[in-house]
Amino acid sequence: MSLVRRHPIITFFVLSYAISWAFLPIESVRFLPSGPLLAALIVIPITQGWAGLKVLGLLMIRWRVRWYWYAAAIGVPLAVHLAVVGLNVAAGAGLPSLSFTSLSTFLMVFAVRMVNPADGPLGEHPGWNGVALPGLQGLGYSPLVATAILAPLVAGWHLPTFFLEEGALQPSVLVSGLVVTMAVTFWYAWLFNHTGGSILLLVIAHDMEGSIQYELG
Numbered sequence: 001m002s003l004v005r006r007h008p009i010i011t012f013f014v015l016s017y018a019i020s021w022a023f024l025p026i027e028s029v030r031f032l033p034s035g036p037l038l039a040a041l042i043v044i045p046i047t048q049g050w051a052g053l054k055v056l057g058l059l060m061i062r063w064r065v066r067w068y069w070y071a072a073a074i075g076v077p078l079a080v081h082l083a084v085v086g087l088n089v090a091a092g093a094g095l096p097s098l099s100f101t102s103l104s105t106f107l108m109v110f111a112v113r114m115v116n117p118a119d120g121p122l123g124e125h126p127g128w129n130g131v132a133l134p135g136l137q138g139l140g141y142s143p144l145v146a147t148a149i150l151a152p153l154v155a156g157w158h159l160p161t162f163f164l165e166e167g168a169l170q171p172s173v174l175v176s177g178l179v180v181t182m183a184v185t186f187w188y189a190w191l192f193n194h195t196g197g198s199i200l201l202l203v204i205a206h207d208m209e210g211s212i213q214y215e216l217g
Helices: 002-006 008-021 035-060 067-090 103-115 120-138 143-164 171-194 199-215
Strands: none
Touching (some): 008 035, 008 120, 008 143, 035 199, 067 171, 067 199, 103 120, 120 143, 120 171, 120 199, 143 171
């Protein structure tokens, strides 16, 4: 306990990796996306007590932010994916196939991902942005430096998922995946710091990004 209290951020990262990677040998699980969330639920009570858990819970449901932050959370992922599709088409690639059959299906999947801790958004951001980022900034690091420390650790945590995907063993795919993950970590950190710590907005943005990616097949 004393070790956790002296080094809460290091403990959080160790637990996030250990919990998520512990199931890699199990074929039916392989990778547990909720590792950061579970790590946060272990570290916060030990270091901050119930008051810390209450603060995290309030950040997870912080919805009173300016309307344009919702527009950014939804619009930025959409704009990025449309730009990528446009560049690919301009380079000679065909239009991607759509996986969803209707808008209602898309919205249903989006809603399920919002509340499913076993999926990426809710399993990650209460930890990465609710514990690690404020903790690093609380140590005196600027938001930019704190995110520069966080980004490669988030990318490294995702590493097994790249190898579990078909074709991910190609060096170009692996490197691009790590770079994109680090880049999007800066985007989430920026959104977090400019919305008063709204984890809800990050979950919406991440959910939107993942749902569009799935939609585009």
